[in-house]
Amino acid sequence: MGKYKGEGSLAVRPKTTEEVSRILKHCNERNLAVVPQGGNTGLVGGSVPVFDEIIVSMARLNEVKSIDPLSGVLVCQAGCILQHLDDRVAKEGLMMPLDLGAKGSCHIGGNISTNAGGIRYLRYGSLHGSVLGLEVVLANGEVLDVLQSLRKDTTGYDLKQLFIGAEGTLGLVTAAAIHCPPRPKAKNATFLACATFSKVLETFRKAKADLGEILSAFEFLDKESLDLAVGTYEDVKSPLPGSPERFYVLLETSGSNEDHDNEKLHAFLEAALESGAISDGAVAQDGTQLKAFWRIREGVPEALNTHKAMYKYDLSIPQSTMYGLVEDMRARVGDRAYTVGYGHLGDGNLHLNVVADAYSEELTSLIEPFVYERTAELGGSVSAEHGLGQMKADCIGYTKGDSAVSLMRLVKKTLDPKGILNPYKVLPLPGEVTPPQ
Ligand code: FAD
Ligand code: S2G
Ligand code: ZN
Numbered sequence: 001m002g003k004y005k006g007e008g009s010l011a012v013r014p015k016t017t018e019e020v021s022r023i024l025k026h027c028n029e030r031n032l033a034v035v036p037q038g039g040n041t042g043l044v045g046g047s048v049p050v051f052d053e054i055i056v057s058m059a060r061l062n063e064v065k066s067i068d069p070l071s072g073v074l075v076c077q078a079g080c081i082l083q084h085l086d087d088r089v090a091k092e093g094l095m096m097p098l099d100l101g102a103k104g105s106c107h108i109g110g111n112i113s114t115n116a117g118g119i120r121y122l123r124y125g126s127l128h129g130s131v132l133g134l135e136v137v138l139a140n141g142e143v144l145d146v147l148q149s150l151r152k153d154t155t156g157y158d159l160k161q162l163f164i165g166a167e168g169t170l171g172l173v174t175a176a177a178i179h180c181p182p183r184p185k186a187k188n189a190t191f192l193a194c195a196t197f198s199k200v201l202e203t204f205r206k207a208k209a210d211l212g213e214i215l216s217a218f219e220f221l222d223k224e225s226l227d228l229a230v231g232t233y234e235d236v237k238s239p240l241p242g243s244p245e246r247f248y249v250l251l252e253t254s255g256s257n258e259d260h261d262n263e264k265l266h267a268f269l270e271a272a273l274e275s276g277a278i279s280d281g282a283v284a285q286d287g288t289q290l291k292a293f294w295r296i297r298e299g300v301p302e303a304l305n306t307h308k309a310m311y312k313y314d315l316s317i318p319q320s321t322m323y324g325l326v327e328d329m330r331a332r333v334g335d336r337a338y339t340v341g342y343g344h345l346g347d348g349n350l351h352l353n354v355v356a357d358a359y360s361e362e363l364t365s366l367i368e369p370f371v372y373e374r375t376a377e378l379g380g381s382v383s384a385e386h387g388l389g390q391m392k393a394d395c396i397g398y399t400k401g402d403s404a405v406s407l408m409r410l411v412k413k414t415l416d417p418k419g420i421l422n423p424y425k426v427l428p429l430p431g432e433v434t435p436p437q
Contacts, residue, residue, distance in 0.1 A: 004045030004390060008035070011055035017135060017143060017174040023056060024172065024420075025141025033420045036168035038110025039081065041102035043312060044389025046114065046167045050424040058109050061174055067092050072180045073132060073149040078109025078173045094180040097124035101298045109173045115165030117385030119297070122346035123216040123254070124181055127164055133177035134160040136170075139416040149177040162411065167387045168422040170415045184216070184254035186261050189290045190269065191238075193245035193280040197323040200247045202277040204319070204345060207251055210268040214261050217252035219297050221342035222326065228340060229299035232306060236299040237292065239282035249278075249345075250297050252290075300342050307355035309337075309363070313371050315350045316381035322350045325374055329354065332366045349384040372398045387426070394428045 014020045027034050033053040040047050049055060061077035064085070069092040076085060082103040086096045098111060100118035110116075112134070115127050124130060133148040146160050163171050194200045200220050207215050221229075223246050229236045240248070255261040265283065272278045284290040304310060317325060326341030329352060333339055337356035343349045354367055372382050376398040383392055383399070396405055408427060412419075 004048050006035075006045070006048030006050060008049040008055045009052055011037075011057055013057045013060050015060040017061070017137065020056070020058075020061070020137045020172055020174055021141045021143055023141075024137050024139060027054065027420055028140050028418060031418055031420065033423050035422050036109075036113070036172045038079065038107035038113070039102065039105040041106045042110065042114060042389060043314070043386045044383070044391040046387055046389030046422070046425050047110070048390075050390055053423065056172065058107060058172070058174070061109075062107075064088055065175065067094070067180075068149070069093065071149065071151075072182065073177055074180050075133075075147065075149060075175065075177045076108060077175050078107060078112070080108050082106050082108055082111060089180045090183055093183050095183040096120075097130040097179065097181055098127065101301055108176055108178070112164055112173050112176055113166060113168050114387040115385070117344060117347060117349060119217050119219060119252075119344065121344060121349075121385075122218055127178075128161060130179045131160060131164055131176055132179055134163055134173055135175035136160075136163050137172045137174055139171070139418065139421050143174075144171065147175055147177055151179065162415075165387065167389060167426050169412060169426050170421065172421075185256050186258035187216075187252065187254045187287075187290060188258075188261060188265055189217075189250060189252045189284045189293045190265065191240060191282045191284075191293050191296070192249040192251060192272070192278045193240050193243045194247040194249065194277065195245050195279055197247055199277050200249060200323075200345065201319055202275070203249060203251075203272055206272055206275070206277055207268060210271065211253055211264055214253040214255040214264060215251070215346075216254035217250065218346035219250040219343070220345040221248050221250070221297065221300060222246060222323070222340060223248070224338065225300045225340040225342040226296065228303045228338070229296055232303035233299050235292075236296050236303075238296065239289075239293065240280050243280055245279055250293055297342075300340070301351070301353075304340065304353045304355055307338075307357070309356040309359040311337075311354040311364070311367050313350075313352040313375075313382075314384050314386040315352060315371075315375050316348050316384040317350050317375060317378050318380065319345060319348050321378050322348070325350070325371070325378070326352055328374065329367070329371065332370065333363060336360075336363055336366070344385075347384070375399075390425050393425055396427065 035053040058079040061079040065075040135147045136144045330339040343351040
């Protein structure tokens, strides 16, 4: 379900790694549970206390340590806000390898801890690839320093990978070394209309083949998503007003030569129109229009979040079967709620949201466990990029088998023997069977 709120009686705001270390040592010796908090934009309740966990806010660890324009490596503290980092590295002709709607508030430490995806994933991949090194404070206060800035290092186990996506349950990330790609000199975007979802997939295939290395984002939204965003915000306008089509695509290209990129883009569009993959399209004429296209995409989650009841599912589903789940869900809930499907199609990541004026047992039982069971049947993942948090702590079994979950429990036991780090998140409580029988 939707946004989580928590109540803590104590929040601490360390400024240095040494302070984080002393806090965890103190808490570990006294069996005091903690919840690490970054920008608090997570969507699965990972950053809020469930009971009386002490909140450890990382916000004051917000310094950039170094940027090497040649290697593209940024070293910064975990509490740096993503947008601030992107603005800072832009001065060196670089860009952050991820971008998401929450960039104005989320921290790089939170991004790493949730292994955040976002709208640049298609081009720049996972943080498992772009994070080169980490500094992490372990449950007993020990500082793990694997803060290398090397692109390649095969000396032993790649320990940093354990903490990327661990949602604060294995250690507190205090600093990171990240590889930032060159900032593209030329960017363009098109907003396309497709009659069916299979034509969206056909367009995606063509875009990969015809645009190749300059394709930097391929986001889809159904008509319900577009209508909701346009209907909610004055400044969200469809570039294809009155289009009768069911599906829309925001496609972005980024490259180093504007003329070359535009030539490729126009050739792709002509071929896509010719083949009938798309029935209409608009190309951004300037930076303002490019921003306006992205405003549509960002307007969707914002508009969804204006509802009192939000059932949010962030799923990895094989692209060919992805939209069938939206249609089945829409049929199940009928006019009790409003169902939308949108997301990072290029990464196989569907954001299925069902919103209504109020939560109800009847609605919840129509939605869950159906959405998780169907995702498992389709060979998908019940969490693509948002993590499990507390919302889906008992759902890991829909995607991971017993052997994987028991090894995760062993890792957790080894790194956090007293279980003080972000308890009740990610893994089911010991002895709990998942998925619910
Ligand atoms: P928080 O919410 O503060 O914490 C997230 C988790 O990480 C918690 O479990 C917390 O305990 C842990 N944590 C935080 N900091 C640390 C640390 N330093 N060390 C250890 N653990 C830590 N997510 C995507 O992946 N892709 C998207 O496209 C996307 N779009 C979004 C759009 C909107 C409008 C919103 C509101 C959210 C969106 N998100 C998206 C979700 C969210 O922004 C991401 O999960 C983000 O990475 C969370 O960062 P944060 O700093 O806010 O972390
Ligand atoms: C996105 C945002 C979160 C949501 O828009 O890409 O990750 O509200 C999502 O579903
Ligand atoms: Zn997303």
